[in-house]
Structures are given as structure tokens and as C-alpha cells.
Amino acid sequence: MKTQLNRRDWFKSTLALTAGIALTSSLTKELMAAPLSEAERSFFGLKTSDAQKVRLNSNENPYGPSEKAKKAVMESLSRGNRYAFNELEELKKIIATKEGVDASYILLGAGSGELLVQTGIAYGLEGGRVLSAYPTFPLLMNYAQQMKAAWDKVDLNEKLEHNYEALASAIKSDTRLVFSCNPNNPTGTVVSDSIVRGFCEEASKKTLVYADEAYLEFLDPSQQKSMVSLVQNNPNVVVSKTFSKIYGLAGLRIGYLVGQPDTLKKIAQYGDTISPSQTALAAAKASLGDEDFMKLTREKNSIARKVLTDYLDQKKIFYGKSLTNVVLFPAPKDGKKILSQLDEKGFLIRIWDYQGKEWCRVSIGTQDEMKNFVRAFDEVVA
Ligand SMILES: Cc1ncc(COP(=O)(O)O)c(C=O)c1O
Incomplete structure (x- = not known):
């Protein structure tokens, strides 16, 4: 396989997947x-x-979904015949303001799952290794493995938390990406933000760090310390969030990735530029910041x-x-x-x-x- 799939190859392989796979x-x-x-x-x-x-x-x-989200979805249906170019840019701007970054730092996806898949493909195609705690949400690593990468796993500690010290020691010269999930799935456990931040800072000197924060908003607002603040000065940190969990929009499929534009460009080349849908964008806009x-x-x-x-x-x-x-x-x-x-x-x-x-x-x-x-x-x- 080539180091990078071009877009035609990518569509061909996607077609093969959708056509050929029985469940x-x-x-x-x-x-x-x-x-x-x-x-x-x-x-x-x-x-x-x-x-x-x-x-x-x-x-x-x-x-x-919240009542506000349901109302927004109903209203968005009349725009269902139109590609959501404007709505997409509008939501990016709103998210960017919330996250304290420029809109060029936001990549939207049909759920954060889509962004995990794209990242897994983009980095997996480079070969080498991807690293994560285990057990964790494995979607990115599964795709990286289906490309050309090996998946290194580090057990959780005895409290079923990420062992960041062990993860740091497991980074090898050919580790292309480390996946950090805080809070973690399947455990719901949380590691203090100072440890996670220290890990992200050090690990990102050697490799890309993907911080998955799908469940962060379940914490008390005073405890929600996102790694997004690292992104501004660091092309080697990306952070994903989703509307599926705290906002209850899992079936509508919308999430986003925060990262520097060049890093996002590398990831975005394996996705569609007009994902997600009008209904998902409307629900997300109505939900965002619904305290x-x-x-x-x-x-x-x-x-x-x-x-x-x-x-x-x-x-x-x-x-x-x-x-x-x-x-x-x-x-x-x-x-x-x-x-x-x-x-x-x-x-x-x-x-x-x-x-x-x-x-x-x-x-x-x-x-x-x-x-x-x-x-x-x-x-x-x-
Ligand atoms: C840790 C984590 N990240 C990402 C996802 C993907 O969620 P979605 O694609 O709905 O945003 C999940 C789903 O359960 C998850 O547990």
C-alpha cells in the first residue's frame, strides 16, 4: 500500500467496504x-x-436530545434539500469561540467516531506504531491497524485508570500517535488534569497526542480541564469532543476535533468536507452551552x-x-x-x-x- 491513499483510491476502498461487508x-x-x-x-x-x-x-x-435541540431539528428539516455549507462554517465559528481558538482549528465530523477513523487512517498509513492504554475506546487504533501500524497497549493501573507513567515509557522511536482517553471508556475513570497535561506536553515532543474528551462534560464544571489549551502552541496535540454524550445527540452524529490547521488537513483528507448533516448541525448549535x-x-x-x-x-x-x-x-x-x-x-x-x-x-x-x-x-x- 502507498504511504498515502489518494482520494480515488480512498473512495474505491470505501466502496469495497460498503459493498462487500456482511455484518x-x-x-x-x-x-x-x-x-x-x-x-x-x-x-x-x-x-x-x-x-x-x-x-x-x-x-x-x-x-x-434536549427540547431546544428537538425544536432546532424540526426547523432544520426545511433546509434538508441544501448542502449545509453555511451552517457548517457558522457552527465551526461558534465552537471556535467556545474553545478559544480560530475557526481554522476546528474539524467537524459525523460523531467524533468519524474523526477517530480519519485519524487512524492518516497515521496508520505511515506504518510504525500507535499507542494507547487498554482497555479504552479502540476505534482509532483499529483503523490504524487495518492500515499499516502496530498497536501497542499499556494496561490500566489497579484502580482501572490510565497509567500515564507507563504510557510515557512505552513511546518508541517509531510511535506515530498516542491515544489518551480521559475520562476513559469502558471504565469512566478520570486522571487529574495536571498529570494528563504533563503527559501531553512531554509525549507531544515525540509523537502526535490524540486526547479524547468525549465524557469530559460529565465532570463538575470546575473539574472540566480540557487539553484544548495546549493546541494553540502545539501542532502535535489534537483534542476531540462529541455531542453524543452529555448533549444526548448520539443518533444525530456530530462531534469535532480541535487541532492546528496543518494537522487537521492531514486528518481531513480521509473524510467528507460536508459532513455532518443539516439536522445534526442544527441540534448541535441549539445544544452547545445549554447549561x-x-x-x-x-x-x-x-x-x-x-x-x-x-x-x-x-x-x-x-x-x-x-x-x-x-x-x-x-x-x-x-x-x-x-x-x-x-x-x-x-x-x-x-x-x-x-x-x-x-x-x-x-x-x-x-x-x-x-x-x-x-x-x-x-x-x-x-
Ligand atoms: C471515548 C469515546 N470516544 C469517542 C466515542 C465516539 O462517539 P461519537 O462517534 O458518538 O462521537 C465514544 C463512543 O462511545 C467513546 O466512548
């Missing part, structure tokens, strides 16, 4: 946003329809999360100290049985494989959903 193909599994565990591989063929189930499997926001809705989500999420963590405390089950809408803990029994018995009771969760063990990853739903979930889970593992 069960191994490539799709490789590229799935969150890795499929052994338990899930064997269970997914058996599971019943998801339509009426409580979705505690994708870290979604059960309260979104009331963010506060509501934060407060309700932390009350509902406590239902789960109180249960785990009571059962003396270890878990990572999550400050977001997801909790990871060791599976008390066979993962496939947990998945299928919860499925029968109407609940969806994920099982992750890590260090030769199975782990339950449970997203936080509403307080009532979590009360019903712990009751069902207790019966399943009894």
Missing part, C-alpha cells in the same frame, strides 16, 4: 467501535430483538450511577471509580450466561475481555432503569 465478517468485527468479547461473539447470534430492551450497552444519554440540560444530565446520571455502585459496594464487587455514565466491574459469572439471562429480562449490557477475565460494562440509564437493572442482575448472578 458478521471478521473485518467489521475488527473495526467495531468497542471490541467484541468472546462471550458476545457466541451470544449475539442467539439474542432476541433489541426493540423494547433497556439499553445499558452504548453509553447513551437517556435524557436527550441547564447539561446540569440535568449530570445530576440525574450521578444519582442513577449511585444505584449501581451502591449495589456493587453492598455485594463487595470491585469497580473502577467512574465519574461518567459507564461502570466496569468483573463479571461475577460466565459472561455469555449474564448476557443471555439479562437479555431475557430485557436488559442489554456489554462484556469486555481484559487480562484473561470477563468484565461487565454497564452504561447508566435512568434511576428507575438502574433500580430494575440491579434487581435483575442480582437474580442473574445469584
Whole structure:
């Protein structure tokens, strides 16, 4: 493969992907946003329809979209026949002002996932290595691996947090990119911003640092210390954020990357210049800075999360100290049985494989959903 795909090659390979992939193909599994565990591989063929189930499997926001976002989407429908050139530039400017950078520092995507994919391709094509903690959200590394890069993984510490010291030591001469996820998925754990900042500053002298801040807004506003402030003086740091989580727009698909224009140019060449859609842009514009809705989500999420963590405390089950809408803990029994018995009771969760063990990853739903979930889970593992 050439070091860089030109646009025609890229469209050809995209076409091949969309035309040729059945959902069960191994490539799709490789590229799935969150890795499929052994338990899930064997269970997914058996599971019943998801339509009426409580979705505690994708870290979604059960309260979104906000009323403001819904109204904006309705209004945007009449512009659905038009490419969103103007709306795109307008939202970039609004985001740039919020982030304290020039609009040329913002790249929009159909979810931050699209930007993770593009970055994985852009840097993966260079060969060498990409580095991250494990487990974490693997989308970027999956794509980098499908190109030409190797993926180096550094285990979390015993509290299920990123081990930034170990990550720093794992950077090699051919490491092209380090992925840092704070707060992390699948654990919800958070490392103090001074440690993350120090890491980003040092690591970026050697390689690109991709700071994923998809869940940052779940923290108290006084604790939301973004790495965006590093970007102005550093072409080797990029930061992604999403409207999928705190704003509850996961299905509308919009997120953004903050980085220096030349760095963004390298990444953007593997994406579409007119993504995302009119509806997503309208919802994002209406949602941005909606402090009331963010506060509501934060407060309700932390009350509902406590239902789960109180249960785990009571059962003396270890878990990572999550400050977001997801909790990871060791599976008390066979993962496939947990998945299928919860499925029968109407609940969806994920099982992750890590260090030769199975782990339950449970997203936080509403307080009532979590009360019903712990009751069902207790019966399943009894
Ligand atoms: C850490 C992290 N980053 C990015 C994403 C991608 O989200 P989206 O594409 O909806 O912005 C997710 C999705 O769960 C995530 O957990």
C-alpha cells in the first residue's frame, strides 16, 4: 500500500467496504467501535430483538436530545434539500469561540467516531506504531491497524485508570500517535488534569497526542480541564469532543476535533468536507452551552450511577471509580450466561475481555432503569 491513499483510491476502498461487508465478517468485527468479547461473539447470534430492551450497552444519554435541540431539528428539516455549507462554517465559528481558538482549528465530523477513523487512517498509513492504554475506546487504533501500524497497549493501573507513567515509557522511536482517553471508556475513570497535561506536553515532543474528551462534560464544571489549551502552541496535540454524550445527540452524529490547521488537513483528507448533516448541525448549535440540560444530565446520571455502585459496594464487587455514565466491574459469572439471562429480562449490557477475565460494562440509564437493572442482575448472578 502507498504511504498515502489518494482520494480515488480512498473512495474505491470505501466502496469495497460498503459493498462487500456482511455484518458478521471478521473485518467489521475488527473495526467495531468497542471490541467484541468472546462471550458476545457466541451470544449475539442467539439474542432476541433489541426493540423494547433497556439499553445499558452504548453509553447513551437517556435524557436527550434536549427540547431546544428537538425544536432546532424540526426547523432544520426545511433546509434538508441544501448542502449545509453555511451552517457548517457558522457552527465551526461558534465552537471556535467556545474553545478559544480560530475557526481554522476546528474539524467537524459525523460523531467524533468519524474523526477517530480519519485519524487512524492518516497515521496508520505511515506504518510504525500507535499507542494507547487498554482497555479504552479502540476505534482509532483499529483503523490504524487495518492500515499499516502496530498497536501497542499499556494496561490500566489497579484502580482501572490510565497509567500515564507507563504510557510515557512505552513511546518508541517509531510511535506515530498516542491515544489518551480521559475520562476513559469502558471504565469512566478520570486522571487529574495536571498529570494528563504533563503527559501531553512531554509525549507531544515525540509523537502526535490524540486526547479524547468525549465524557469530559460529565465532570463538575470546575473539574472540566480540557487539553484544548495546549493546541494553540502545539501542532502535535489534537483534542476531540462529541455531542453524543452529555448533549444526548448520539443518533444525530456530530462531534469535532480541535487541532492546528496543518494537522487537521492531514486528518481531513480521509473524510467528507460536508459532513455532518443539516439536522445534526442544527441540534448541535441549539445544544452547545445549554447549561441547564447539561446540569440535568449530570445530576440525574450521578444519582442513577449511585444505584449501581451502591449495589456493587453492598455485594463487595470491585469497580473502577467512574465519574461518567459507564461502570466496569468483573463479571461475577460466565459472561455469555449474564448476557443471555439479562437479555431475557430485557436488559442489554456489554462484556469486555481484559487480562484473561470477563468484565461487565454497564452504561447508566435512568434511576428507575438502574433500580430494575440491579434487581435483575442480582437474580442473574445469584
Ligand atoms: C471515548 C469515546 N470516544 C469517542 C466515542 C465516539 O462517539 P461519537 O462517534 O458518538 O462521537 C465514544 C463512543 O462511545 C467513546 O466512548
